Amino acid sequence: MTVASTLEPDAPDVVWQPQGPFDLGQTLGILPRGGADRTIMLAGSVAWLGFGTPTGAATIRLTVTSSGVGTQGAGKQAVTARAWGPGAAPALASVPALLGAGDDWTSFDHPDFQATLPRLVTQARRRNRAVRLPATGRMVDAIIPAVLEQKVTMKEARHGFRYLVQKFGSPAPGAQVNGPVPAGLMVAPTAEQWARIPSWDWHEAGVGPQRSATVMRVTRVASSLERLSALSASEAAVKLQTIPGIGIWTAAEVTQRTHGDADAISVGDYHLAAFVGRALTGLPVDDAGMCELLEPWRGHRQRVVRMLGLSGFRKPAFGPRMTIQDHRRH
Template sequence: MTIAEAPPRLAAAADASLRWYPGGPYDLARTLGPLLRGNSDPSFSVQGGVIWNAFTTAEGPATVRFNPAGGAGLEPWVDVQAWGPGAGAAIESVPRLLGAQDDWHGFDEPAFHATLPRMVREARRRSLALRLPSSGRVVDQLLPIILEQKVTVIEARRAYRYLLHRYGSPAPQAGSLAPAGLVLAPTAAQWLQVPSWEWHRAGVGPQRSATVMRALRSAVALERLAGLPALEAATKMQAIPGIGIWTAAEVVQRTHGCPDSISVGDYHLAAYVGAALTGQRTDDAGMLRLLAPWQGHRQRVVRMIQSSGFRKPTFGPRMTIQDHRRH
């Protein structure tokens, strides 16, 4: 992989920039997709193939623009520009964020690959351009995932969107091309200032908001987990009451690009994996048995199947949307 500065015409208005070469097929939208909290996530904007993201680094906030290029026989690349006090730190984190450290070699070794069932082989064929992203920002990923505990995705994303619009900050200015309304998620200190009635107004029940508060009081220690191996980080994260195996797995999938952490306890995942691999629904224990042949790459297999477009049949009633704001 090669990192080089972007051409002057692209970099002129930016505080920092680079051109990143993935060294093979690459799909930016599918790679970064797990980091978005739905299509209306205020910290992201998708404009055609271009993705904008605002986030806070150790050096300050940054607005980042990812523009994929290549094709027609050319090696693919991503031109990246960043604005704001954290632009330099944001650019340094970009290769890891875009999946530069995602290692498929063990999975793609011929002896291993030959054992794959047809569904997984087909999913791999459709996932040649997919990477597992590593944001390295634990609090940024943990907060919206806590909001997703034991409620529907619709509820959780509605709450997150409300809170970001209320307590987030405008993203650093990035010229005339920048999307309007791009928002920085609150920092840990800012999240701690959100009053209890605002969590209620957002539809976040007291159990989840209490878990958020406990996690935020350990924000410094949580951010250090980004430097540990994924499984160790997930274990240490679970020392905070209210953070269990599902939450920790969902976080390290995004902060570490972990290829093996499975979201045990997910309301839909076991049935989905069972349907994909056997045509039958299963439970968590059954899912783990089905994924056991790919130990070390179990989450990778799940992500490949999800990315392939597979949809499971409807097995039963959907989870009911709760409105905690009425209580």
């Protein structure tokens, strides 16, 4: 990924120093909606994000550097954030939370708590001390992709999201050939832009009427939804579920990203319960069984799930597959 750096950013750089180990890719890895998501690009120690803010669109470049020797003998890390666009200042203000500054693993890492965890989880944690849970604070940007992923295959959902972003979003500020930002980086549509998408484009994206109707309901209360970022994750999840079409799965998928929710688990996910069951007991379970298995670690259930995902465990690849629906034929 080669870009020029001659153009000045639109706000002074922000430098954030993590306390303890930090891995940019592992921390932000939950945010992209597949490898073809053009609103975020991760490449080693550099990340590019394009998104909207109350003052307009912004591009952020995050660069991790190491210098000197830290107190534990490891390199001392710093993350430099540079931003372009009319939303540069609020975008930079969101950087510490985005990088997991508010994510505290202290009680999870306490020896007494660790003693209650399965070896698979504790071993994964020892290997992945640098992962943090990001908190974007951007509600609509998290809600709409989650709605598009309801009850369809990941491949279908991600195709639909990419199609709609490419057609109705906008190039990230500075995104141009030989510009300061990689060509192809995009900003997802605003709530107003989502609301204006015609029915035939929803069909072309493979998005059925039930999901597109939910998106329309979200756009009508977008300003109120953005205020949910100031609430606790649990309060925000409850309020999200007052919108028809948003249930417990969607709410969890949102607060995991907007609030860095350490406890939310995606009940209703097509694969998660079976994965958790096989990882912890060797047998598949349903959602109720997954919740029962994770209950002893309430408050940290998302952390447990993340560690299971990073453990290297893979459940056997057999069983029914979800059929991809082609809504463009109707």
